[in-house]
Amino acid sequence: MVADATVQPALDGSIPEPRVTKTQRQAGDYETWLAEVWPKFIAAAATGRTFTCFEIADEHQLPQPPNPQAHWGRLMTLLQEEGYVRKAGWACSARPTVHHSGVRTWKGTAAARRAAA
Template identity: 85%
Template sequence: MTATVQPALDGSVPEPRQTKTQRQAEDYEAWLAEVWPRFIAAAATGRTFTCYEIADAHDLPQPPNPQAHWGRLMTLLQDEGYVRKVSWACSSRPTTHHSGVRTWRGTAAARKAAA
């Protein structure tokens, strides 16, 4: 079965939409090694961010188990003293329909480590 494209009112056929493909890591440890420095750098800025904002800005791969591993990453960063919970915001991830997500901010220790 092939998908059909609805022509515009003037009869022209629009270009197919280009969707962003996202890599998915197969190994948790390799994924963690790739994304960890990006989140440490984000924490060092001291600004408030969501997990998705950092992942999207740096085109980071999905972990082997996205439902569990993104939250685990943020818990590890918090346990190591790099980030702290700030508040909640509406997600900018296109597939979440603006559901609530945790916001994070880097700690003074994260800013010192970057200096």
């Protein structure tokens, strides 16, 4: 058995099974990913609360899109163009890998509340 150089063996020398969470899933194509995440973001917008993309993705254990660098922003642009969210300001990200970088915050609109009703 050949060990992966990125996996730390246990103290007994065994190689642990990789832990895969839902947030580590990556969608195979954009349309499938969009169909899965869209309703969660519409529901978040309908609450009227201010949120970041990561908060909703983490809360619902959503998969990564095929191109995370572009598709998360595109999702929010689509939601804004459809009138479901508006820009609310900036916050420090809670995403562990970005070291509290500044991120856009969003707030749901009256249209989002009507769509959820």
